[in-house]
Amino acid sequence: MPSDQAGFWAPVAFSRDLPAGTVMPARTAAGPIALWRSVSGRISASADRCPHRGMRLSHGFVRGETLSCIYHGWSYGQAGNCLRIPAHPGLTPPETIRVATFDVEETDSVIWVAVGAPVAKPPTLEGLIPLRSLTVFAGIAAIKAAAGAEANLEGLLEFDAFNGTICLLLSSWEDGQTLIHVLLKGNAGPAAGISASRAAESLRRRAEDLQKKEIAQ
Numbered sequence: 001m002p003s004d005q006a007g008f009w010a011p012v013a014f015s016r017d018l019p020a021g022t023v024m025p026a027r028t029a030a031g032p033i034a035l036w037r038s039v040s041g042r043i044s045a046s047a048d049r050c051p052h053r054g055m056r057l058s059h060g061f062v063r064g065e066t067l068s069c070i071y072h073g074w075s076y077g078q079a080g081n082c083l084r085i086p087a088h089p090g091l092t093p094p095e096t097i098r099v100a101t102f103d104v105e106e107t108d109s110v111i112w113v114a115v116g117a118p119v120a121k122p123p124t125l126e127g128l129i130p131l132r133s134l135t136v137f138a139g140i141a142a143i144k145a146a147a148g149a150e151a152n153l154e155g156l157l158e159f160d161a162f163n164g165t166i167c168l169l170l171s172s173w174e175d176g177q178t179l180i181h182v183l184l185k186g187n188a189g190p191a192a193g194i195s196a197s198r199a200a201e202s203l204r205r206r207a208e209d210l211q212k213k214e215i216a217q
Contacts (some may be wrong), residue, residue: 019037020113034047042078108128129147130182136180142211178207
């Protein structure tokens with residue numbers, strides 16, 4: 001979550017959403033990201049734009065330890081440097097051709113991307129199990145108001161639902177939307193998961209209603 005610090009960690013996805021050898025789009029307050037995991041399992045976060053023609057790299061594909069653009073196949077390493085240009089197989093791409101990258105960490109089944117320069121590692125979420133993620137067309141303030149709760153020092157917002165306490169990780173986007181990651185306590189059963197999912201949907205609707213009322217004022 002954004003703070004008054006120089007940088008912060010944004011929770012962008014659950015680990016299970018990014019199998020080895022795949023790429024997916026992600027977003028933070030800094031903009032769109034191509035989040036990818038190499039065949040060996042290493043995670044990288046690149047700006048979601050190929051320097052060549054501007055195609056989204058999240059539409060591309062992972063080959064070995066590189067991310068390739070789907071348009072002309074330019075391939076990039078985990079440090080962002082261009083490694084291969086298929087139209088010029090004998091060319092060693094200059095160091096000036098590169099895509100911006102972000103620090104990324106994977107802890108307790110959550111993938112975090114650095115926005116700016118965080119002063120510490122991402123928080124640990126031991127004992128919590130990822131349930132689902134959903135997009136809310138409202139800011140963090142509206143979500144907190146709808147939940148009637150504040151986030152703790154680890155960035156977790158906890159609120160009471162019918163079947164117990166639900167834990168939320170919030171990640172704001174540059175356009176005022178918010179990504180919510182829903183997590184459950186480790187001893188929660190299937191019924192609690194269904195209840196928590198419904199509670200999260202209800203919270204989303206309340207937050208969006210509050211946001212609309214604020215805009216209308």
